[in-house]
Amino acid sequence: MLVDGVPYRTIWPIEDGRAVRIIEQRRLPHEFVAVDLGSLEDAAAAIRDMAVRGAPLIGATAAWGVALAMAADPSDAGLGAARATLAATRPTAVNLRWALDAMQAALAPLPPDRRAAAARARAAAIADEDVAINRGIGDAGLPILAEISRRKGGAPVNVLTHCNAGWLATVDWGTATAPIYRAVEEGVAVHVWVDETRPRNQGAALTAWEMASHGVPHRLIVDNAGGHLMQRGEVDVVIVGTDRTTARGDVANKIGTYLKALAAHDNGVPFYVALPSPTIDWTLGDGMAIPIEERGGDEVTQVWGRASGGGLDRVRIAPEQTQAANPAFDVTPARLVTGLITERGVCAASAEGLAGLFPERAVA
């Protein structure tokens, strides 16, 4: 999407694919800088340390990580090592494994001397497919916003979103934001409530930056505020992303999503989850079986931002003696989800709903 009027993606090849360039997301919203990844180790570190994040972008970065690895060592051992290294970076993201499987399927049958070029082509295709999928999510979700806009006589549609399921979490368009960007494109007035999304503040740092950079009206709120706004009628619809959705429609997403789903349900506010189909875990029914990543407590006790002197710093908000717990995701049961917005259309959050849109994937 646009950054001060210039179109960007989050990852793109340079030097004929011998390296890739990414937006260094840990510096946003304060500094907009791109960094180059030249090796498997660079790509793995970028995923593990969250220079890139978001399920689809993690998948695309992993695919490019395999391509960078093939340029250095295209042997079977090299391919296996690349896969193992990248798979270990983030345990919850199903797209990561999906992308690694896709690369494996494309490369394993080839002789080693053809793998580097094939890997570059397949990684580029995975990135392009992600853009097409997200644009498709936008097309599918647009009528939801357009219909609310119509009911409100053209007054801005108040959309609440959590974390960053924006274009920064994908290659372009985003998932939860794709319907918003499509609405803007079509002249449907929107206003976005941006949950700051503690502890890492992806909403405040990334979604708010996206909205500001693309020129979408928005206001930042603390994660605590959404229920109150729904009680007062100030939220028309909630759209969030997901890191993994089960075949029955349970949704694992950034910690706190479940609380917003409860509030939406209690107030009759539609609650949609936007997801590219690679995010669906067809092997799993019950969302409570999804392993939840527990991250370090420093993310809770310290907050990063621009200090009063202008530099970037962390401030500690808790007593030195206090320890923190930091579960990174929660699971929203399907019963709280109004619908799933996929690249093939909107469906109910249920085995039947998903099977209707993806009959070739659903397990009987």
Added chain:
Amino acid sequence: MLVDGVPYRTIWPIEDGRAVRIIEQRRLPHEFVAVDLGSLEDAAAAIRDMAVRGAPLIGATAAWGVALAMAADPSDAGLGAARATLAATRPTAVNLRWALDAMQAALAPLPPDRRAAAARARAAAIADEDVAINRGIGDAGLPILAEISRRKGGAPVNVLTHCNAGWLATVDWGTATAPIYRAVEEGVAVHVWVDETRPRNQGAALTAWEMASHGVPHRLIVDNAGGHLMQRGEVDVVIVGTDRTTARGDVANKIGTYLKALAAHDNGVPFYVALPSPTIDWTLGDGMAIPIEERGGDEVTQVWGRASGGGLDRVRIAPEQTQAANPAFDVTPARLVTGLITERGVCAASAEGLAGLFPERAVA
């Protein structure tokens, strides 16, 4: 309660009541300092700028503010001006008006030359009454924790709390924390999940500091995490405070409380509200009629704490162009509240429940 083994209150008279000393709560948890209030203006500023906060402590500070004003100008005009100045500091807190009414009732009938001494005595009594009330809340709530402990075979009772309804929010004991401190006193093992409570982080800064200072096992969590912990069975009971509870049991409390109540209800976790009876607004039935304070957006976009260099600083977490909305409270409907813990005992969150405990106050 204890600070490194020494018992403290949050406000106490010095120099025979010609001034009062408070704990400067905006410096916690990083610095433990006391400051003196010598005038009406000092007291009003302490309330308005949140050097003191929490409904009962605001009431006690307002009472002392009137006493300080009477020392300077005990005329009817002086009394009226003191009342008006203090009433304007925080619009939501009902205790503030309750304390001002009590001071008015004690002082208005007296000749001006007797008002200063009477005001000091009444303010000291209001503070002592608050301590007795909170101790009573602790006694009433203790059996709830003791019973859970018994059912768990003595394993620690996991209590989740939001914001700071601790002794720092009162004169001593706290409201939501009083049952916890009583449990500790009685040898009932507890572990407290401390919601950080954005935007002002009263949980991270104050409740965690209280727990650490008094030696209560606790862990800090982001406000987003509580629902997940309840889904996983890691919360046995929620106890929060309130700034105002209606005669039908609707509860206005720090923003985000409603979300925790929804999660507790969804997971069968008991959700209690601890309240001193002056916090009950007998004139109001429907909590949705409670005016909600909207505070400045800087509280959302900037986070305060100890910087890496050791000094206290604020960091900005959002883009410069991004505006924030900042409602300070939300309303939890009575249907989500398991019980109200008052100084007279525990009752249902309903007109009938409250009328049973406070028959002399309930409106027929």
